[in-house]
Amino acid sequence: FQVGLIFYICIFWSTSSIYAAVYNFPLEQFFLAKERAADMYRLSAYYISSTLCDMPAQLVYPSIFMTVVYFMAGFHRTVVAFLITQLSVYLIIITGQVRIKVFLLIFVKR
Numbered sequence: 723f724q725v726g727l728i729f730y731i732c733i734f735w736s737t738s739s740i741y742a743a744v745y746n747f748p749l750e751q752f753f754l755a756k757e758r759a760a761d762m763y764r765l766s767a768y769y770i771s772s773t774l775c776d777m778p779a780q781l782v783y784p785s786i787f788m789t790v791v792y793f794m795a796g797f798h799r800t801v802v803a804f805l806i807t808q809l810s811v812y813l814i815i816i817t818g819q820v821r822i823k824v825f826l827l828i829f830v831k832r
Contacts, residue, residue: 727795735784735811736818742780743822769827773820780819784811 754768788808797803 724795724797727791731788731791731811732814736814739780739815739818740822742776743819743826746776747823747826765827769823773823776819777816780815781812784815 750772757763758765785808788811792804792807793799797807
């Protein structure tokens with residue numbers, strides 16, 4: 723049961739972070755292309771600021787979710803195990819978001 727739950731959590735939060743980036747990027751693409759044509763800033767500045775601004779919103783819901791699900795599922799009830807699990811979920815979310823943003827920004831650069 724717990725292994726399947728961990729697999730579900732990994733898949734769910736990685737795809738939700740990817741979908742959030744994919745959904746928001748077309749809304750920003752027009753302005754990004756326009757500002758890049760005017761040479762207002764580098765693409766790396768946009769990438770870093772966009773990632774950092776999206777991160778708090780992407781980490782609030784998983785924190786609440788993991789706090790509830792962790793104890794309901796009967797995982798080890800130690801602070802260290804809980805924090806490692808929480809950190810793992812954060813890394814999955816950040817990796818999914820960073821991966822898809824790099825992919826999307828490749829198309830803007832062309």
